[in-house]
Amino acid sequence: MGKVFAAVDRERRREIERAHTATHLLHAALRKTLGDYVKQEGSLVEPGRLRFDFAAFEPMKLDQVAAVERLVYAQVVADVRWSALRRASKRRGPRARWRSSATPTASA
Ligand SMILES: [Zn+2]
Numbered sequence: 001m002g003k004v005f006a007a008v009d010r011e012r013r014r015e016i017e018r019a020h021t022a023t024h025l026l027h028a029a030l031r032k033t034l035g036d037y038v039k040q041e042g043s044l045v046e047p048g049r050l051r052f053d054f055a056a057f058e059p060m061k062l063d064q065v066a067a068v069e070r071l072v073y074a075q076v077v078a079d080v081r082w083s084a085l086r087r088a089s090k091r092r093g094p095r096a097r098w099r100s101s102a103t104p105t106a107s108a
Contacts, residue, residue: 015047029071
């Protein structure tokens with residue numbers, strides 16, 4: 001049996017991870033907007049795009065689509081802030097404190 005070499009395209013993998021995370025955010029936002037009945041029936045995640053399949057009683061209205069977009073976007077923005085705080089806490093070490101899981105605080 002010969003040797004096998006494998007390699008991961010890191011950037012492509014990251015893009016797929018982002019799409020996968022987005023399906024979870026989308027699922028949560030759909031449940032919050034349309035109701036707990038929303039169940040994932042399938043999905044496709046690939047670099048730069050995703051598809052999320054679910055069954056609904058009727059087509060989504062524009063205001064519902066906008067509400068879902070706002071919810072997902074708010075989570076993305078929140079994570080960007082968390083990521084910046086995490087980077088700051090690594091740089092500053094023990095001076096960065098986490099008051100609670102909901103309220104990160106970096107002391108100067
Ligand atoms: Zn998952």
